[in-house]
Amino acid sequence: MSTAQHDPKLQARTFRRYKDGDHEWDSMHDKIFVGDTSHKCPTYVHKTPPCQGSCPSGEDVRGWLQIVRGIEKPPAGMSMQEYAFRRSTTANPFPSMMGRVCPAPCQTGCNRNDVDDFVGINAVEQYIGDTAIEQGFKFDPAPALSGKKVAIIGGGPAGLSAAYQLRRLGHASTIFEKLPELGGMFRYGIPGYRVPRDKLGAEIQRILDLGDIEVRCNTNIGQDITVEQLEQDYDAVLWAMGCWTGRDLFVDKFAETPNCVTAVDFLQAFNLGTMKYTAPRVVCVGGGDTSIDVVSVSRRIGTVANYHEKPEDAATGKLIHGEVAEKVPATVTLTTLFALDQMTAAEHEVQDALKEGVTILTQVMPKEIVFGADGRAIGLKVVECVMKGNLPQACEGGKETLIEADIIVSAIGQYGRFDGVEAWNNGKNLINHNAFYQVPGKEGHFAAGDIVRPHLLTTAIGQGAIAAETIHQYLNAREIQKRPKVDKHHFDLMRKLQEVGLEPKSFDTSKAEDMRGTSDMNYAVHNYEDRSKSTIVQSKELFLGHFKAEARHTRTEDVPTSEQVLGHFAERMNALAEADVIAEAKRCMSCGMCFECDNCVIFCPQDAVYRVPKKQATLGRYVATDYARCIGCHICADVCPTGYIEMGMGE
Template sequence: MSASSEEMNQKLTFRRYKDGDHKEGAWQEKIFQASWTHKCPEYVLSTPPCQGSCPAGEDIRGYLDIVRGMEKPPKDSNWQTYAFQRITQANPFPSVMGRVCPAPCESGCNRNQVDDFVGINSVEHFVGDYAIANKLTLPQAGASTGKKVALIGGGPASMSAAYQLRLKGHACTIFDDHAMLGGMMRYGIPGFRTPRDVLDAEIQRILDLGVEVKLNTRIGVDVTLAQLEKEYDAVFLGMGAQSGRMLPVPGFDAANCVNAMAFLRAFNDGRLQHVGKRVVVIGGGDTSIDVATVARRLGNITVATEKDRPEHIIAGQVAHDVAAVSAREGAEVVLVSRAAIDKMNANKHEIEQALAEGIEIIGAVTPIAVIKGADGRATALRVAEFEVVKGETIIKAGTEKDIPADLIVSAIGQAVDFTGFDGFDNGKGLITANKNYEVPNKKGYFVGGDVIRPHLLTTAIGHGSIAAESIDIYLKGEEQGKRPKIDVHHWDLVRKLVETEHAPADFKAVDKAIIIKEETFAKEIDLGVRGSDSAKFAVHNFEDRSDKYVIPSNELFLGHFPFVPRNQREHITLNAEQALGHFEERLMKLDDKQVVAEAKRCMSCGLCFECDNCVVYCPQTAVFKVKRTDSTTGRYVDTDYGKCIGCHICADVCPTGYIKMGMGD
């Protein structure tokens, strides 16, 4: 029987059943057949590995897309301001972190599979400095809830938590035993890596939200935890791990053997003006590099009295400063590490800079003793080659050697000072926390930063952000929920639709409905949710997997991306003579054109970046651009399922992995 002209002119559509069928057959056998599939494309938002690797949880892809010009700022803003706003949703210290974070995001960047990682830190550095220069502010504090939170410690964890809590309307008071805020950002990192005017500007933005500060206030001396429990509704413990660990070898009790935290604090306080002629640093991480480079810059003075010895200054004793009137010479600085040089934990670039400045690094040896002179002061550090057998260090006989030293600095780790915090030590010198950063069995107490595990400044910022959410839930009297698998700040399509005046409409039930009435209940079947692909009450053809899935490089079409050299920041490299007395910043920022060019290297993993591949290569013209009036980030293309034959070419040529063959499952 021939078809009528009317039937011939009807739009062809895919049908799951043939006429007369009422049961689905072996569907799994029909999924893939050569060049086509019963599945059709859908748009799936995933988390990029840079973002999944960021301890602060920044929406990195989001602000790179803003800088490159793909995601447009609101009409009353520019891309620099909009990018700053996106970064500071997670991290209120972009200028500081853009300089000092070792950037695990860059190590995880999928662009490494093409040529070289995207310079994420350099973009953050530029945006942070732009914000300071143009006096950009953080969002206003939320309406007051009447709740008060005490935050102990003035470092990145507490500052991050205070910032997020003020946005939620909670009053915050920071207690710190230092004269200034900043924690390890100020007292653990030298000023030539973290310029103090930059740090002060980013701290002040948080204080401007109405954060109260009580400095030079020590818990257990000036105020007790019991007092805080009475006056505040919740307490956040973010005091950090600012006590250094002493080297556990015989002789390290000598007066001129100190720990790295005391050394750096004395320097950053402005008290330490010089070191001895020969300085030995034990470590291998970033802190040991900081100590070594500081010692190289301070150098030695030719005329000094007993009181001028650096160990007295580090210990807090008042000494006569003869540095200004005496000849200054370069100190001989040796860094000793148990790890081989190429296996050290310190930033590789910082290691290269230290070597260029004349610092000697000896790897793959372990300290075994401090050699003392007749006066009881250390004269050398004895080291030896070793091997580890079943977790035990075995010294290789005959490999011992002495490294002369006037000052020995231990940079082998940090410890928490629990004075005034009875009952919080978990037996390992730290504080235990659950996934919500609550302290178990301590109602109303939350924690973040190095007191949980000494790590990066960005890690502490991330802890503070998550803890603030948990504190907010606690203050509302609600139960803590399960944290997402990928616990970072995610790009939000619905937020973008609202911002661009494309928000989904309210759902309204249709007038026609079928009412099924039985003896005990009535049920309404709303016909309005059937065939709703063109309805405006939902975001169609889209799935958000970003809270549980990080997209790997093998799900991208890497062939789309040509080799593009990275725009690298200039780093002033000093030699041994130039390093002496040089306390200026060495890391220069990119200019605006370089920053935009670098952001364009981002592959926007897991989110459409509007390349048109899917539109160009679709043989059925089923994939099409959304009308300009309806288009926005993440909603640039759509699919006509009446035309789609499931050939999956669009998914194959999608550079970012945003298109998945999922519709029809």
């Protein structure tokens, strides 16, 4: 898990490419693999790192880390910070938000985990996003309009991502949002101490500043506007309405018990500002980030002395609270099927909740609701359990625990709400889609985000971007293109060469003569191969011995204690200082791309590998090989830390 507890001792792992006894070649063929008969020489192969391969929105993570650390230089007249912002937002227009709340599958996939600890990608992304807001960076001006217009149903991460990408492709859009403001789960599902509203607003406004993105809030499709009207007025429709119905607990009578509610309703009421306190005793069932938000919010808003309300009324928006002068702490319990270190919530969020005074009962499952004489829940009985596949099973003779409760909150999942658009429900309260996010059998309709599969915010953002590209091809009557195996935003050597005025000259086949010696020609890039759209480089391909163990530069948090938490709504996560951000970016191992360490140049016994002349060099064009000198000894490939060099030339 990407937020696994960091080992402060940071004991370096011993790296060895060969085992004891591996001092002889494996075959007679290899024994005669000597300089005068060798045919294998180095090739320079650009591959995708697992951080990007693990990112649902396909961010060029290595790319903007390279910029922050100073390996990739910005164009003349542009700061490192702006260049990193522009590279980052090619895929995802919310760096400030994602640097705070994304559970970071990129960090789980990071190859540095096999050396000491993952690179703190989130911390660097937060710096990029916050700096962009502070310095007022804007997106490049949008291109001329195509004359086509897209209706986007839902102003959350997927809808906003799609509107952003569509405008960059030349298309106008209208976002129809049922709630008072844009943001979706960013705004109404996550509390403000995790997602600062001023920064969320700034990142949304930057998208709208591209122009020709109309916004219509407090608008329900199927009620205020029909689908047929959308089809008449727009050239395409994107369904990005999210999942705003919580899943009930799998115990008898949960749905009909008045003071049993879902996390979706509970958090929306808090984030709308209508619920300012809750019941004295709160029990939440879950284990993911949403359940942590429920219990942490409950501890912050507390309750009031002589509480006499029906807590479900405030939690579902039926009752609007006014300001309350004095509050008292609420007793809050979270139950989960999993052990503490296996909960799906980010580990630091779990630890924060414990510090804030939440009681967490692990490896238990709900058994039954306990009712009072008035038919209301007065407690939840749980029993010890084990996981059998994906399903919990009560332990035979397992201990049962009764947790007293005034309100029980279910945080075990969510699904779509189809009021007025029932025909779009696929029977599972979601919308069907194909690999390109088209709705099968519905010409001109597309879908993305939680409404096709509830998952991460970054997943919704990535799906919105892919849907935008599909819509672009549809609007231009093009055949929908197959997606690359590794999606999506990769370092582009040709673009980089153009940026620094080193692009290759055009190649005229009619004037071609002897094709040998292309390394000396200015129409070819010397023996460079781009496999980034098909290959993710693994740690076993890297020379990990190059990297010394180095502690991660971690962000601090202002987490209140159980005595301080009541009324504490300040942001918890503190940003890293710029020097620490740069130092953390330097921990990146640049998997699959040269980062100019000079190992291949230094260790080549024939001086065959050389630095490209400075006036001809840029990132990705730092070293080359003189094949008249190369004897195929493969030392350069052995000492390449990033897996960028392969012995393949001549095969």
